[in-house]
Amino acid sequence: MLKTLQTARRLALSGTSLVAVMLAVAGPASAQVQAPVASGELLEEIIVTGSRIRGVPPTGSNLINVSRADIDAVGAATTPDLLASVPQLNSFNTAPRASSAGFGPFAPGLRALPASATLVLMNGHRLVGAAANDTNPDYPHIPGLAIERVEVVADGASSVYGSDAIAGVVNFVTRQRFSGAEADVRYGVGDGYHSTYAGGLIGEDWGSGSILAAYQYTQNDNITGSDRDYRVQDFRPFGGVDSRLINCPSPNLVIPQTGAVTYAAPGFAPNTTNYCDNGATVDLFPRTRMHSGFVTGRQRLGELVTVWGELLYSDRKDKIQAAPAIQAVTINNTNPFFVAPAGTGATQATVLFRTDNLYGSDHVINRDRAKVGNSSIGADVELPRGLNLSAYGTFGWTTNTAFIPDINPVALAIAAAGTTPATALDPFGTRTAPAVAAAITDYSTSVTVKQRTSLGALKIDGPLFDLPGGELKFAVGAEYRRETFEQQGFVGSFPVPEDLGRNIQSVFGEIFAPIVGPENEAPLLHRLSLSLSGRYDHYSDFGSTTNPKVGFNWDPVAGLTIRGTYGRSFRAPGMRQVGATVGAYYLDAASAAVVARDPTRGAGQVNTIYFRGGNRGLQPEKARTYSVGVDWLPDFLPDMRASATFYDIRFTDAIGVPAADLMFTDPTLASIVYRNPSAAQLAALLAQATPVNLPTPLPSIGNVLDQRLGNFGIRETNGLDFDLGWRRATDFGAVFAGLAGNYILKFDTQLSPGAPVADSLHLGLPRYTARASLGASAGPVGVIGFVNHRAGVRSTYNTPTGFGEYKADPYTTVDLRVSWTLPDDGMTAGTQLTLQVNDLFDKKPPFFPATDGIGGTYNPIGRFVALNLRKSF
Secondary structure, three states: OHHHHHHHHHHHHOOEOOOHHHHOOOOOOOOOOOOOOOOOOOOOOOOOOOOOOOOOOOOOOOEEEEOHHHHHHHOOOOHHHHHOOOOOEOOOOOOOOOOHHHOOOOOOOEOOOOHHHEEEEEOOEEOOOOEOOEOOOOOOOOOHHHEEEEEEEOOOOHHHHOOOOOOEEEEEEEOOOOOEEEEEEEEEEEOOEEEEEEEEEEEEEOOOEEEEEEEEEEEEOOEEHHHOOOOOOEOHHHOOOEOOEOOEOOOEEEOHHHOOOEEEOOOOEEOOOOOEOOOOOOEEEOEEEEEEEEEEEEEEEOOOEEEEEEEEEEEEEEEEEEOOOEEEEEEEOOOOOOOOOOOOOOOEEEEEEEOHHHHOOOOEEEEEEEEEEEEEEEEEEEOHHHOEEEEEEEEEEEEEEEEEEOOOHHHHHHHHOOOOOOOOOOOOOOOOOHHHHHHHHOOEEEEEEEEEEEEEEEEEEEEEEEEOOEEEEEEEEEEEEEEEEEEEEEEOOEEOOEEEEEEEEEEEEEEEEEEEOOOOOEOOEOEEEEEEEEEEEEEOOOEEEEEEEEEEEEEEEOOEEEEEEEEEEEEOOOHHHHHOOOEEEEEOHHHHHHHOOOHHHOOOOOOEEEEEOOOOOOOOEEEEEEEEEEEEOOOOOOOEEEEEEEEEEEEEEEEEOOOHHHHOOOHHHHHHEEEOOOHHHHHHHHOOOEEOOOOOOOOOOOEEEEOOOEEEEEEEEEEEEEEEEEEEEOOOEEEEEEEEEEEEEEEEEEOOOOOOOEEHHHOOOOOEEEEEEEEEEEOOEEEEEEEEEEOOOEEEEEEOOEEEEEEOOOEEEEEEEEEEEOOOOHHHOOEEEEEEEEOOOOOOOOEOOOOOOEOOOOOOOOOEEEEEEEEEO
16 A cells, blocks of 8 residues: 555656646645555555556656646636647647548647547547547547546557557546535637536445446537638738639639630629638537536455446537538520620630529538447456456447538539529529529538447556565556448448458567665665566558567656656558548549649640559558656755656658659659559559549540558657646645646658658747646635747748748737635535636737638637536535
């Protein structure tokens, strides 16, 4: 028990925490240390993310700990909102939303690397994939009252956990032992925005066992581009170009006789153009409704066995507002709605328009619904000599339905060629017959995706023998995992069935060796610990991978730890990346000259076919990582703590689509370019793909480009994580302050091995992020403020003569939270009121003369004011 308490205290004082150490009024260790338990009660040694050995933190790695106190201080309604407070995560200081235009996971990555390079866990267990466009998991939508802490290992960890842990690991640790009930409600408002949150927790702890259940409901409005006046589309006053569209609800017309001259409806005067902001009706933040529930229980059976189980289920529904599709159609004067500009005598015209009138609205609604379950069950058995055997299994399931409206190209072409008011398209107004408009708009991507993950595992851990510095401990184990991905539905009229699966067998081991400890310390050698871990994974689809890691902690003197790690990590290609349907697409010579220009052919471009989709030959993404850090807890400044970590990551074989321009110039891509293919070669290539827009008969083909996903990319980055914390007890309560952040020294990217090196710090990536906190408690009142800062980004933008470079201003917001614990008497007992104001000064995003005028990522909600009521029973 003493070792457990010592470990708990070390965890409370190590790693990075925004306010965990300085916020807890009762003291930094008391939140972690439990009172001794009576005989027969549950006795649990802490399992820390990044290690498989009970009671052993991840040796050498930077551990970021978001404690229960942090969770209360931040006041986040959901897990993505909570992690938007961690500067090392890409979602920092944003309103997190799903990726892939709303159809991907809620899963920001670490240190500006892709989200797929960060492994997400709940209580150390893998989660099922939960997105229509990907096989990556969401962050688990755990009810906020059920979360005990979040641990982030900002270091490669495939030697412990396997795939995906390239940049690090995010582990949500839930509460286990709780007696009583809590209720929590919040209502918040912003500019044209509101959100509602309600949650409840109930539990019972009877010593030898416990049970806990939690529920949460959240709902929020959407925010569109037109709701925020800081968006800009015409950048000509700033040296840029006009990015507004000319395919508008009020259309523009081009006729063959006048070439590029446009005629704007409704007057159709020459050299006039209608412009429109296609992002005005698009969601900056979507409308979301979510239910989530969590249940966990455990029971000690006799003296040696503890059984446990847990279930998390969430139901999230997103409505994502999008602009109607833009179109360009050619109509003849046989169309009854044809308009010839005065004096032109035109008999044919191309109309550039947006399809608002066909939909009867200035927007369409994309819908995504994800029902996600993650469950685990297991038993822990105490063995002789302090060893422990764990046997457990997990099962996760997702049903995701996605609906994206679109335009039927065949019905549109037929209507454009219509010759009567009952059959023709009116691209200028609202006269298209309802039946014709319905035929054109009755077209969509509509798919249902089911994903399943099943896992069984055994692990033994504990002490082996004594070393001079303490007990040498180990862990060994094996896992078997089955993953499946099933899709049914249509993209327009094309069925897109997919039925994918893989099996993974894994073995892993870890050793923790305390070389120097209290019994053999020497000058400048107060403590020294080493760790070695490794894992072997065999995948049924691509083969095997082995990943080791070493780490050390060296304390020259008490209170000062120097640490470091070196390791290898990997990410297995997603099942959909491997098995997605391959489509064959056609470009005529004129289109190829714009989209896929072959410089070796000069002006004589050729008809081209290119392939897009999955690739059965994909291999894992790989990384080499190392880090060196220091933690300082000075005895002469007991209220102070400091931590800094230098990290270096080389990420190779990153999966992506080869750029068409690079395919002709990069010799490493020569094998996927087929110039002047023979008839037999072309037939063999086309046999591997589904034709999408290939003409019949197929004309002569000069180039075939294999643009399926491949292992092409390289990323090299290094930087510093830092954390400072201070807390001082006072006569009236406590005062505390902190500063945590990330500073990127280097982030180079290559799209392929032969491509030029691009500095991402000059392409929109902020060099540093930081979050400062300052607060105080005085009796029943607590006040804490946060300053969130992201450095200004630098990138390129289009100018009338080419490209320019622009540096945006920094983005800094201020959050404030004031809490009042009501008198502990009668109806007010156990009650706390909280006023929360995010983005106190309603900071506008920094201006950038490209896209929508906004530099970098930001929070579109702006100032948000919420009142929260929590009560314990």
